[in-house]
Amino acid sequence: MHKVLLYYRFTPIADPEAVRLWQRALCEQLGLTGRIIVSPHGINGTVGGVTDALQRYARATREYSGFRGMDIKWSSGTGADFPRLSVKVRDEIVTFGAPDELEVDADGVVGGGTHLKPGELHELVERRDDVVFFDGRNRFEAEVGRFKGAIVPDVETTRDFVDLLDSGAYDHLKDKPIVTYCTGGVRCEVLSSLMAKRGFQEVYQLDGGIVRYGESFGNRGLWEGSLYVFDQRQTVSFGADAAVIGSCASCGAPTGDMGNCRLWSCRTQVPVCDACEPACAEHVAVA
Helix, strand or coil: CEEEEEEEEECCCCCHHHHHHHHHHHHHHHCCEEEEEEECCEEEEEEEEEHHHHHHHHHHHHCCHHHCCCCEEEEECCCCCCCCEEEEECCCCCCCCCHHHCCEECCEECCCCEEECHHHHHHHHHHCCCCEEEECCCHHHHHCEEECCCECCCCCCCCHHHHHHHCCCCHHHCCCEEEEECCCCHHHHHHHHHHHHCCCCEEEEECCHHHHHHHHHCCCCCEEECEECCCCCCEECCCCCCCCCEECCCCCCEECCEEECCCCCCCCEEECCCCCCCCCCCCCCCC
16 A cells, blocks of 8 residues: 655754655665755655555654654555655755744754644634634645635745735735644744744644644635645645635636646646546647
8 A cells, every 4th residue: 555744844954965865765775756845944754655664654754853743644546656856955954044033952843833623713703703814835736625614825836935924915924823834843843933934913723733723624614625735646635525616727627636737848737627638728729
């Protein structure tokens, strides 16, 4: 049986290159593929393989002192979720373009949003009528799935968030309870801290991201649609009864699936139905 692991940990790493070499050797030994980023701020990874090898990988990775107790999310895989193994050192484990703004200690991000478990999120929404859901992902990801009524910023990459926040576009939300959310939680660790530094007074982050929320509530809660993932699966859902909120970029039919634009030179991700080849708005008419 094949699985996919999604994980991250913010913790100071004195020698990211040494951790990179160790992680690469470990994955190669176990026959795993995927993407792992190591930085002075911590580690962020998604890896796939057979269940036994992934269990051994998880145990070995958690033996590193800074990674003990690290939350690891499991999901079903296909065996072909990643074409290769990539393990790199970068300035940030998720690229906001603001490494100097991020402060990390042994407990994680300093000054980030208050973590809310899925049940605590529901309690907040029941208690307050002014809660704002703030999508911390790239805009296209929200086309097939998002929290009901969420604000979806017009960003193509995480680098766009800093300029958007600095523009004052969301200053009117600074006195409201804001719940940031993303796929597994890593992007919101940074985004919530950036918002707090800019004067947003009550910032939360969904602990474990959409993945943990879906595990808790499936399609019975506040989430609508399918979840975009950065591997060959493209999207996953939390049951057969998931709402379909996307529209095929080619024919307009309802869809919960995503695909790469069919032109090899275009990297755009678009919603696509089973009957069509994916094509972005610019290339939808191209044969």
